[in-house]
Amino acid sequence: METRKAGVGGRKIPLCIPPFSKGGNRGDLRIKNVEMKNFNLKIILSVFFLLGFGSSEIVSFVSGRALYNHFVALIIGVLFLFVFSDTRYRVFLRFRAHILYLLGIGLLILTLLWGKEINFSRSWLDIRIITFQPSEIAKFTTILLLTHYVSKNYATRQSFKTIVGIGFISLLPFVLVFIQPDLGSSIVFLAISLAFLVLSQNTRPLLILFFVGFALFFSLIYFCFHCFSFKIPVLIFVLCGILFGVFEFIFKVKKPYIPSLFLFLSLNVIVFTGFGISKMLKPYQKNRIMNFINPQRDPLNSGYQISQSLITIGSGKLFGKGYLKGTQARLGFLPGKYTDFLFATICEEFGFVGAFLILIAYFILYMEILKISQRAVDREGSILCFLIFSVLSFQTILNIGMNLGVLPITGLPLPFVSYGGTAVVVYLSMIGVVLNVNRVAKE
């Protein structure tokens, strides 16, 4: 590792002793001292702004044990942020990434076995001292292993083998979280693998994925609404057959029937997979999907959330109703007022101005993470930052989109803002890692 001159305000610090190194004579960890730059002020400020904004609302909603837990999580999270920003991120990679990944998977399996069930999903693990959400930890560990795997196979990133590997690594936690069932968190794992497809420049699987995804999504919606009606699928079936037949007839395809038959069959497989999934979904999950499509369908339950969220945000208008004066959230019309719908609560009390500040803070934070990923000294650092960006920004977009009624209700927290101890600790740790990547990055 080359030594570089310290930047402005730079200082020389001893590297943390990596927990798994014995005296250290392996790879990059051999270097005892490296010059580090200061913290990235933009990231620190925007993260703390978001934490403060969220906490100011949470403080007014929760009290007692829950409030204590929140502050303990905040303190641990901030501690992790600084510890990880001082810890060489390569510590987490290589074979340690495998161990951490397996640890995450193990926690998920334990959750499925002995987890605590809250709101129909078994996604909490209670180990006497603390209760936490292993799916959040698994997000971090999966990112670490994927970073290691991809940077190792970066040269062959477009090959089928690498893509399958990525798929396997992310699909395992996906399945484990999906059957908890926690639809929102499980989608995050899919998003991670999607981010790799973007990185790999391999457009064909992306296109197929989109095609399959859309077809699956629509067939799912269709079967949610019409449990056993096969009219439209059969219609598509027949229409496709005719269409492909005409297509072959006009263009005189030399090997008739083979491509059309393939498309034809795949379409139908997708349609019936959609049917199968719709049968597997729990009624409340089905309701969520249906209510996203038509919020007026069920104004009292899931549709209620969407419409109340819109009322909450909209009634804030330009300057909001004032701190502690939000009627929608304070009088209990908005469900999940300090968890999934905290964005709406902020919008109500601080108006468009508050929403604008939140969005700007996120924008600065995520753009900065992307910039760091472009500046990182090594492949691992770049990919790590990119992945952390994709996980965080994906959740943010999904949550705010859900609050604004443009995306379905998935039950994902808003990073740094929503109430949720495990999430806060994990996301702050991620930021710590990003800061560390930045500190050793080139100018």
Next chain:
Amino acid sequence: MWYKDRGFEAFLNRVKFVKVVFLVFWVFLFLRTFQIQVLRGFKFQKKSEGNYLKKFIIPPSRGIIFSKDNKIVAGTYISYNLVSQSRPDEQNLKKLLKILKRPARELRRNILMSLARGEVLITVAKDLKGKELIPVAARLDEFEGMRIVKAPKRFYPFGKIFSHITGYLGPLPKEKKLPYSYKGALHGISGIEKTCDRYLFGIPGGEVVEVNSRGKVISVKGSLKPRTGSNVYLTIYSNLQKIAFEAFEGRKGCAIALNPQTGEIYLMVSSPGFNPELFLEGKVKDLITSREYPLINRCIQMKYPPGSTFKIVTSACALNENLIDLNEKFFCNGVFHYGNKDFACWKEKGHGDVDFFKGFSQSCNVYFYNLGLKAGGKKLAEYAKKMGLSLTVFKDIEGELSATIPSPSWKKKEKKYPWLPGDSINMAIGQGYLWVTPIEMALLVSGVANNGVIMRPYLIEKIVSSEGKLEYQAIPKVVKEYSLNPRTFSILKEAMRKVVLSGTGQILNIPDVIIYGKTGTAQNPNGEDHGWFVSFGGEEFSQFSLVVVVEHGGMGSTSAGPISRKIWQKYIKLKKSDMETRKKEDRG
């Protein structure tokens, strides 16, 4: 290292691409937030206010209706209702039922009714009495969103006796809207309750409260106290009304008495009556389907052939036009032949030689057939109208019908047939096409008693607001003044006096009291004859004229007569005690 790597350039491109995608998403989120908060903010603000601000109406207490002797005819008492701001769930209902000990069906019915009416507050239990009220009030905090509200409730102490005067309350028909009304309000549907609804109703109060999502009231944002409705004072004597109603003993018919000199209505009875409280409880099916039509106010809404009571008009016509000599006699052998038709007298054996006074007092039909022939239909109709029939001047209760008075031109127009002398003969004794309402008959009699001056009949004496301000005061008003030869009036009165002294109306021959009367027995196509008795007093009792009709009661003297006598006796008693107290006052 990494930035010298071949893949680095590709990575940078990917990140650039992701940056653009991210930017697009962010701009979209910005625009969406802007759209909801700024462009559509007002709409959502309204919705949010609708969420947490609830407006509750506090119903006003309806004004009281008093009779002339200051008895409450229709009053309001405060009952307590248990209401809920949202539809109570089964669990709460079960818990409530344990405390309330009311049938579950009743509560469910109440809830469904209020939901159907679209009320903001859903009524769960109505009219909680002390024993139920206390345990519910004590445990009210266990039921979120429920509270006990005062609910003014109408009651009618006289029940059936005043039913047609007071009328009844009910929800407004959907197509009708009143500016002072509110959702779920009860308004007068008939009677005084309807005519004076604007005064009686009062002004509803209201409360704007902040509620949470479960409907629990957090704070009161503003409130307005309801204003009690004005009180209505009637001209009806409750004891007279009571006597009159009870005199009917459930028979169909009606009685109306008024003061000929002022037009005050002292009693207005229509039998059978109905209990107006049944309308508040919704048990009206029997009333509506009954073949006795208890909801009809027979005094103003039913037309009867006047029968012999119309002979007053016939006589007045003949006397005023000098068509007869008082001593001129006609022979009555029970039947009157005209053309090829026979017209019978009520007395089959006949009255023999009949002069005017005998003909009138014995109500000899044959005598009046002759008068009718002499006068003719045109003149009879003219006098009937002149003397106050078909005057629809009674406005205090809606729905007055107008008499049908046949005349040659009327018959040509309505029946497309020329007037025949037989029509005149029939009309002379108040039969044929002639139909009048009892109140018109009462006006006619009053006109005679008052020598041709008919006062506007009324029964709303005054309306006084809850603060004591006089809002309406009835002023006696002449509605019709006709001139007849003074001799005509005196002869008519003499004849009517003879009816009481020696004729068909001897039942009203009360010592020391001068009463003029005329009986009537009206044949009708629906069954047995209707009995009529019209009467008015003289000298110190000249402020009373009475019309009694007993539907299908047979002879007027035997059916309407006793009822009239009871009413007269009561009136005389009242009048005498009144005069005595006045004398005492004068002495004092």
